[in-house]
Amino acid sequence: MASTYLTRTPSGSGNQRTFTFSFWVKRSGLSSQQHIYCQSYGSEDYQFRMEFTSSDEFRLYNSKGASDAINLKTNRKFRDTSSWYAITIAIDTTQGTEANRAKIYVNGVQETSFATATYPTQNLEMDANAGVAQLIGVQYKGNYDRYFDGSLSHFHFIEATQYQASDFGETDSTSGIWKPKTAPSVTYGTNGYFLKMENSGAMGTDSSGNSNTFTVSGNLTQNVDTPSNNFSTWNVIMNNAEDGNWSNGNLTIAPNGDGTYLYAPTTIGVSSGKWYSEHMITGGNGYGMLGAISEDNIVDGFRQQTVLGTLTNSFGFRCRDGAIRMASSNTTYGSAPGTSSPILGMALDMDNKKVWYHINGTYVTYGGGVGNPGAGTYGFDFSSLTGSTFLITCGDDTASGYGNFKSNFGSGYFGTAAVASAGTAPSEGGIFEYDCPSGYQALCTKGINSF
Numbered sequence: 001m002a003s004t005y006l007t008r009t010p011s012g013s014g015n016q017r018t019f020t021f022s023f024w025v026k027r028s029g030l031s032s033q034q035h036i037y038c039q040s041y042g043s044e045d046y047q048f049r050m051e052f053t054s055s056d057e058f059r060l061y062n063s064k065g066a067s068d069a070i071n072l073k074t075n076r077k078f079r080d081t082s083s084w085y086a087i088t089i090a091i092d093t094t095q096g097t098e099a100n101r102a103k104i105y106v107n108g109v110q111e112t113s114f115a116t117a118t119y120p121t122q123n124l125e126m127d128a129n130a131g132v133a134q135l136i137g138v139q140y141k142g143n144y145d146r147y148f149d150g151s152l153s154h155f156h157f158i159e160a161t162q163y164q165a166s167d168f169g170e171t172d173s174t175s176g177i178w179k180p181k182t183a184p185s186v187t188y189g190t191n192g193y194f195l196k197m198e199n200s201g202a203m204g205t206d207s208s209g210n211s212n213t214f215t216v217s218g219n220l221t222q223n224v225d226t227p228s229n230n231f232s233t234w235n236v237i238m239n240n241a242e243d244g245n246w247s248n249g250n251l252t253i254a255p256n257g258d259g260t261y262l263y264a265p266t267t268i269g270v271s272s273g274k275w276y277s278e279h280m281i282t283g284g285n286g287y288g289m290l291g292a293i294s295e296d297n298i299v300d301g302f303r304q305q306t307v308l309g310t311l312t313n314s315f316g317f318r319c320r321d322g323a324i325r326m327a328s329s330n331t332t333y334g335s336a337p338g339t340s341s342p343i344l345g346m347a348l349d350m351d352n353k354k355v356w357y358h359i360n361g362t363y364v365t366y367g368g369g370v371g372n373p374g375a376g377t378y379g380f381d382f383s384s385l386t387g388s389t390f391l392i393t394c395g396d397d398t399a400s401g402y403g404n405f406k407s408n409f410g411s412g413y414f415g416t417a418a419v420a421s422a423g424t425a426p427s428e429g430g431i432f433e434y435d436c437p438s439g440y441q442a443l444c445t446k447g448i449n450s451f
Contacts (some may be wrong), residue, residue: 003145003147003218003219004137004147004216004217004218004219004220005135005136005137005138005148005217005218005220006078006135006136006137006195006204006214006215006216006217007133007134007135007136007214007217008133008193008204008212008213008214008215008216009131009132009133009134010129010131010134010191010212011131011411012131012212012217013129013130014129014159014160014189014190014191015129015160015189015297015429016125016126016127016128016129016130017091017092017093017094017123017124017125017126018091018094018160018161018162018322019091019126019129019157019158019160019161019179020088020090020095020156020157020158020161020162020163021037021050021087021088021089021128021155021156021157021158022086022087022088022089022093022154022155022156022158022163022165022168023036023086023087023152023153023154023155023156024084024085024086024087024152024153024154024155024180024226024227024383025084025085025087025150025151025152025153025349026081026083026085026150026151026230026235026249027052027078027079027080027081027085027149027150027237028081028082028149028150028151028246028249028250029149029150029246030056030079030081030237031054031055031056031237032054032146032149033051033052033053033054033146033199034051034052034146034147034148034149034150034325035049035050035051035135035137035138035139035146035147035148036049036050036051036052036136036137036148037049037102037134037135037136038050038127038135038138038139038140038270039127039128039130039132039133039134039135040127040132040133040139040140040141041127041130041132042140042141042142043141043142044063044064044141045064045065046063046064046065046127046243047057047061047062047063047127047139047141048061048062048126048127048130048362049061049139049219050064050087050089050126051139051146052078052148052265053073053085055077055144056078056079057073057074057075057076057077057115058076058104058106058111058313059071059072059073059074059075059088059116059290060072060073060075060077060089060102060104061073061360062120062126062127062128064127064411067177068118069118069120069121069126069127070102070118070119070120070126071113071116071117071118071126071226072102072104072114072116072117072118072119073114073116073117074104074111074113074114074115075113075114075115076106076111076113076213079237079265080231081150081233081235081236081250082230082232082233082235082267082268083093083230084151084153084225084226084227085106085107086105086106086107086108086165086168086169086178086180087104087105088103088104088105088108088163088164088165088168089102089103089104090102090103090104090105090162090163090164090165091120091126091128091162092101092162093120093121093122093123093124093125093126093175094122094123095122095273096122098119098120099119099379100123101119101122102119102120102122102185102382103162103164104324105164105165106165107169107178108133108165108169108170108171108178109165110165113307113379119255125441126431129157129159129191134157134214136152136155136195136214137152138405143391150199150249151223151225151249152195153196153226153227154168154179154180154194154195154196154197154227155193155195155197156168156184156186156188156192156193156194156195156322157188157192157193158186158187158189158192159188159189159190159191159192159193160187160189161186161187161189161432163186167181167184167185167186167427168180168184168186169181170202170272173239179227179228179435180227180228184382185397186193186207188209188210190212191207191212191220192212193206193210193212193213193214193216194206194208194211195207196364197222198222199222200221200222200368203216203220203222204216206284206324219416221413221416221418223249223282223411223412223413224410224411224412224429224430224431225249225410225411225444228446229428229429229444229445230444230445231410231411231430231442231443231444232267232268232392232409232443232444233249233250233251233266233267233409234250234251234264234265234266234267234394234407235250235264235265235266235267235391236248236250236251236264238264238265238298241350244273245430247415248406248415248416251406251407251408251409251410251415252405252406252407252412252415253274253394253403253404253406253407258328260363262392262395262396262403263297263308263394263395263396263439264393264395265293265298265391265392265393266391266392266393266409266443268391268443268444268448269366269389269390269391270348270350270389270390270391270443270448271350271388271389271390272350272351272451273349273350273351273441273447273448273450273451274347274349274350274373274437274439274441274451275347275350275392275404275440275441275442275443275447276345276346276347276353276373276426276432276436276437276440276441276442277345277346277347277392277407277408277409277442277443278343278345278346278407278408278432278433278434279317279343279344279345279346279350279394279405279407279408280341280342280343280344280380280405280406280407280408280414280415281337281339281341281342281343281344281403281404281405282341282405282406282415284405286319286320286336286337286338287319287320287393287396287397287398287401287403288319288395288396288397288398288403288404288405289307289308289309289316289317289318289319289325289396290316290319290344290346290357290392290393290394291308291309291314291315291316291317291324291325291355291393292314292348292355292382292391292392292393293308293311293313293314293390293391293393294312294313294314294385294387294388294389295389295390295391296313296385297311297312297313297314297387297388298391299437307325307395307396307398308325308393308395309324309325309326309327309328309329309330310325310328313386313387314385314393315327315355315385316393316395316397317333317334317344317345317357318330319336319337319397319403320336320397321335321336322334322335322336322337322364323329324380326382326384326385327384331365332365332378333357333380334357334359334365334366335359335364336366337359342359342360343359343360343361343414343433343434344357344358344359345357345358345359345361347373347379347393347437347440348390348392349373349379350390352376352383353381353382353383354373354376354380354381354382354383355379355380355382356371356373356378356379356380356437357371358371360434361423361433361434361435363378364381365378367379372441373437373448374396374437374439374441377396393441395406395409408431408432408433408441409430409442409444410426410429410430410431410432410433410442410443410444411430412430412431412432414433417429419431419432419433420433423435423436424436426440426441426442426447427450428441428444428446428447428449428450429442429444429446429447430442430444430447
């Protein structure tokens with residue numbers, strides 16, 4: 001969502017003492033100040049905002065001139081880029097007890113540990129729900145900046161009622177995971193709204209019945225990655241991330257070109273099941289690698305100047321020549337995909353420890369026949385590797401040859417471009433350019449639950 005935002009200016013102010021925000025958020029970029037919501041009179045002197053700080057805390061803030069009307073900053077850090085957070089902000093400044101005037105819930109649990117805790121005075125009117133522009137995904141203080149980098153879903157605003165987190169979510173009886181109520185029983189009030197963000201042509205559409213629709217600015221894209229079905233991305237924490245440029249929800253990776261290796265594993269690891277993904281090779285010089293590594297070898301191995309297939313219990317397809325490297329040895333497998341933005345498909349069978357690759361939909365011929373992951377034939381065998389859980393991994397083949405990828409784990413996009421013509425989808429969700437092999441799933445939570 002970086003460099004994009006949603007905006008709406010209400011016809012007038014509403015109740016500024018009692019109101020509720022509730023939304024789901026999945027972070028991508030870290031360690032920078034990012035605003036989820038802001039209402040401003042043109043400067044930071046009179047401004048209500050919800051944000052992640054440069055140290056990755058969550059902060060609820062409202063300035064009133066030179067003083068802070070409210071300043072609640074968590075001790076907790078929000079650095080998990082693999083999962084969705086459910087955040088509810090419940091305000092009622094009419095309450096007699098100051099701690100009841102502002103509440104923050106995360107995944108259904110009220111936050112009580114704060115690095116800074118300034119509560120509003122009784123009956124104070126906040127700057128939220130004022131008759132000025134409401135901004136989602138950016139701050140305005142004379143110019144637009146501090147964009148939010150990540151994904152948002154189920155964004156609610158309710159005026160005149162202080163709701164609890166349990167009004168918007170509940171614990172799943174099977175998994176024990178907090179999940180959204182898709183049609184919560186709440187009264188939105190005149191200025192209230194509910195942005196599902198489920199329509200690619202109308203991301204700002206209000207579903208509350210109030211028609212308080214937002215205008216989209218920038219290249220905001222819909223994503224099938226939702227709180228109900230969480231999809232994998234590349235993990236910007238579990239790698240030498242300082243050497244990479246990350247964008248598009250951590251699905252686009254481009255090295256800095258400083259002569260050091262770059263590797264990135266997925267945010268979801270698998271020990272069983274069958275998994276399909278697609279990766280567009282862009283830029284660089286075609287020296288990327290795509291494979292998998294045992295999670296047991298990531299911590300030490302990813303800090304070494306070496307490559308997939310040389311790292312213990314890993315293998316990697318070499319884009320420069322089509323070989324597969326494993327146990328420090330190259331096996332002739334296919335041919336180089338080239339550098340004209342080919343799509344490299346990967347079918348990973350963890351039940352039988354085999355892998356197949358295709359180039360623009362055509363599976364590589366190996367072991368006497370054309371690869372067929374659906375039938376389980378003519379795949380590359382990596383059963384000699386030890387380790388129970390593996391993570392799909394991309395990286396560089398050499399320190400001077402860089403691998404650039406725009407990866408699709410089922411989101412339906414390569415960078416910001418949607419797939420041209422979707423193939424057969426996996427049963428548990430996901431959009432791919434080519435047919436997902438029979439019996440395979442996208443790397444997502446519903447896919448994991450299917451095996």
